[in-house]
Amino acid sequence: MQFHHHGYVSGDPRVQPAAGVGINRPSDLPDEVDVLIVGSGPAGMLAAAQLSQFPGVTTRIVERRGGRLAIGQADGIQARSVETFQAFGFAERIIAEAYRITEMAFWKPDPADPSRIIRTARALDDPTGDISEFPHLIVNQARVLDYFAEFMANSPTRMSPDYGLEFRGLEVANEGDYPVSVTLLHTAGPDEGQERIVRAKYVVGADGARSKVRESIGCTLAGDQANHAWGVMDVLAVTDFPDIRTKCAIQSGTGGSILLIPREGGHLFRMYVDLGEVNQGDNRSVRNTTIEQIIAKANDILHPYTLDVRNVAWHSVYEVGHRLTDRFDDVLPEERGTRTPRVFITGDACHTHSAKAGQGMNVSMQDGFNLAWKLGHVLEGRSPESLLSTYSAERQVIAKNLIDFDKEWSTLMAKKPEEFEDPTELENFYVNTAEFPAGFMTQYAPSALIAEPAHQSLATGFTIGKRFKSAPVVRVCDTNPVHLGHQAKADGRWRIYVFADGAPAGSSGVVADFAEWIANSPDSPLAATPSDADRDAWFDVKVIYQQEHTSVDIGAVPAAFKPQVGPFKLTYLENVYATDPSADIFELRGLDRGGVVVVVRPDQYVANVLPLTATAELAAFFAPLLQAGVHEAV
Numbered sequence: 001m002q003f004h005h006h007g008y009v010s011g012d013p014r015v016q017p018a019a020g021v022g023i024n025r026p027s028d029l030p031d032e033v034d035v036l037i038v039g040s041g042p043a044g045m046l047a048a049a050q051l052s053q054f055p056g057v058t059t060r061i062v063e064r065r066g067g068r069l070a071i072g073q074a075d076g077i078q079a080r081s082v083e084t085f086q087a088f089g090f091a092e093r094i095i096a097e098a099y100r101i102t103e104m105a106f107w108k109p110d111p112a113d114p115s116r117i118i119r120t121a122r123a124l125d126d127p128t129g130d131i132s133e134f135p136h137l138i139v140n141q142a143r144v145l146d147y148f149a150e151f152m153a154n155s156p157t158r159m160s161p162d163y164g165l166e167f168r169g170l171e172v173a174n175e176g177d178y179p180v181s182v183t184l185l186h187t188a189g190p191d192e193g194q195e196r197i198v199r200a201k202y203v204v205g206a207d208g209a210r211s212k213v214r215e216s217i218g219c220t221l222a223g224d225q226a227n228h229a230w231g232v233m234d235v236l237a238v239t240d241f242p243d244i245r246t247k248c249a250i251q252s253g254t255g256g257s258i259l260l261i262p263r264e265g266g267h268l269f270r271m272y273v274d275l276g277e278v279n280q281g282d283n284r285s286v287r288n289t290t291i292e293q294i295i296a297k298a299n300d301i302l303h304p305y306t307l308d309v310r311n312v313a314w315h316s317v318y319e320v321g322h323r324l325t326d327r328f329d330d331v332l333p334e335e336r337g338t339r340t341p342r343v344f345i346t347g348d349a350c351h352t353h354s355a356k357a358g359q360g361m362n363v364s365m366q367d368g369f370n371l372a373w374k375l376g377h378v379l380e381g382r383s384p385e386s387l388l389s390t391y392s393a394e395r396q397v398i399a400k401n402l403i404d405f406d407k408e409w410s411t412l413m414a415k416k417p418e419e420f421e422d423p424t425e426l427e428n429f430y431v432n433t434a435e436f437p438a439g440f441m442t443q444y445a446p447s448a449l450i451a452e453p454a455h456q457s458l459a460t461g462f463t464i465g466k467r468f469k470s471a472p473v474v475r476v477c478d479t480n481p482v483h484l485g486h487q488a489k490a491d492g493r494w495r496i497y498v499f500a501d502g503a504p505a506g507s508s509g510v511v512a513d514f515a516e517w518i519a520n521s522p523d524s525p526l527a528a529t530p531s532d533a534d535r536d537a538w539f540d541v542k543v544i545y546q547q548e549h550t551s552v553d554i555g556a557v558p559a560a561f562k563p564q565v566g567p568f569k570l571t572y573l574e575n576v577y578a579t580d581p582s583a584d585i586f587e588l589r590g591l592d593r594g595g596v597v598v599v600v601r602p603d604q605y606v607a608n609v610l611p612l613t614a615t616a617e618l619a620a621f622f623a624p625l626l627q628a629g630v631h632e633a634v
């Protein structure tokens with residue numbers, strides 16, 4: 001964490017200096033905003049937290065509830081999300097309060113007596129042990145939202161949600177600085193029942209499965225007609241079921257199934273109890289399933305074990321179908337390429353699926369992460385509006401893959417034991433597909449933001465289009481062993497990682513030439529950075545030497561990797577790294593010893609891999625993505 005460089009900080013260093021729109025931020029919602037986010041669920045809160053790092057952008061997030069989410073909804077946090085929380089600075093704290101999944105157990109009818117269940121298998125959550133250094137967690141959605149709320153309140157923009165405001169509709173004009181007119185209704189407070197109009201440059205619909213924003217831009221959700229219903233309950237109970245603190249898939253001889261999810265705090269657990277397909281004419285009567293009925297069904301399935309529920313923290317009948325929207329923004333298919341979007345949708349507003357794979361919250365947050373930095377870059381004049389058209393293109397594919405995966409997994413979970421040809425099919429599927437639900441199979445296709453893999457062989461472990469897979473290094477200035485990727489904050493900046501050739505620091509050669517070019521060439525992407533901003537304001541350039549840290553002379557390291565920062569023009573030394581001899585990143589990530597540049601987007605996805613000599617290619621990659629920062633840095 002970098003601080004004191006703007007003057008001594010006595011208090012909590014996570015509270016960043018207020019700047020731009022964060023100075024005298026109006027408590028009431030202004031009539032005009034740059035970005036209006038609708039809905040303070042995971043998708044909306046992550047998008048707002050990311051945009052809170054752009055002091056030149058007025059972002060507001062409205063929520064129809066009168067205050068924070070207190071309980072319920074999702075609890076599954078995949079490792080990819082914990083990686084993302086690391087960038088927002090709260091991974092360690094949420095890990096400390098969460099339940100950690102390391103194994104899953106599978107229970108099925110005892111062949112000797114199918115009226116009873118027995119444990120038939122255990123599976124490691126990360127069978128390779130190499131999917132991610134971050135854990136798979138279980139913690140309540142409300143806590144995740146709390147951390148994002150804290151992050152944005154501590155940000156330069158001092159952001160916080162505007163509760164008690166319901167989105168009613170919008171209209172998009174063809175011209176004007178604020179072309180989107182949004183109608184809101186006060187659902188709480190002194191103005192309850194009154195409507196008001198807010199005008200925005202962009203609107204982000206993060207308003208969940210029954211999204212009104214989606215409706216207002218004429219998108220349709222396609223997919224399952226029938227819903228599948230689950231009774232879900234978060235309870236405190238006394239039981240003799242031995243795996244009550246392990247994630248379990250339980251199938252009984254009577255055909256019922258349970259997904260057991262132990263929760264944070266050592267006692268609470270969640271049970272999804274399968275209530276079966278909901279028929280067309282059901283008329284939502286399944287929603288009248290009482291908690292007593294859910295508990296009774298759970299006891300049937302768990303036989304011969306018993307469940308004595310002492311307290312019910314939350315329960316719901318959760319009906320869901322597998323559905324996907326036809327587009328993620330307001331640009332009609334026939335308009336593609338003729339205009340850029342003004343309204344976007346994210347999260348459950350775009351894709352719904354079962355809770356079985358614990359994907360809802362996780363994929364929704366990645367929608368927000370993919371979109372928000374792009375909005376920030378366009379609104380701060382760093383990039384052309386065309387950047388915004390990449391959101392729908394990138395995330396629609398991922399949502400489709402998610403629904404296909406969830407369909408397969410939830411179908412397997414709902415199958416009766418006797419319907420399996422191979423009795424180990426369920427646990428095999430779990431083990432063989434572990435990387436997908438963890439969130440690491442996402443790979444964006446080549447586009448203006450993702451280069452063709454022409455030089456992929458120089459860095460086989462940093463797949464272009466996939467997230468940057470961190471690895472250990474040693475930071476030279478303080479000799480600390482650290483994880484390279486964990487140093488990348490959600491600050492909206494691009495990262496350029498320079499993996500050096502074998503030459504020692506300071507010697508002439510490809511590293512020195514690249515450093516000179518990136519720092520001083522008019523073709524360098526850094527040249528677009530506003531002249532009155534810190535040199536590293538838009539690009540975070542790091543160098544990793546092949547030598548051990550004791551052999552790296554930091555004084556000889558080119559200035560490009562030691563930016564001057566803050567009003568006192570201090571030299572920042574923490575961008576210079578060496579290999580960790582116990583885990584050589586060059587080996588781990590298949591890096592060419594001749595040196596290689598790895599370009600990473602603000603949302604942590606690898607955008608390009610190039611030889612150190614390919615400066616013209618690097619310039620050509622960034623040219624269409626950047627607009628010279630003529631405006632005053634805020």
Ligand SMILES: Cc1cc2nc3c(=O)[nH]c(=O)nc-3n(C[C@H](O)[C@H](O)[C@H](O)COP(=O)(O)OP(=O)(O)OC[C@H]3O[C@@H](n4cnc5c(N)ncnc54)[C@H](O)[C@@H]3O)c2cc1C
Binds near residue numbers: 076208
């Ligand atoms: C009752 C329920 C139970 C769930 N249980 C599970 C579970 O057990 N496991 C799991 O993995 N996933 C579960 N989910 C799904 C998971 O919570 C979602 O996938 C995830 O929250 C999606 O995030 P989101 O931000 O897109 O939408 P949401 O979290 O649904 O957030 C949308 C927000 O928008 C607000 N909003 C809606 N309409 C308006 C409007 N017109 N104006 C202003 N604000 C509005 C809502 O109040 C809400 O705060 C559940 C969802 C629900 C609704």
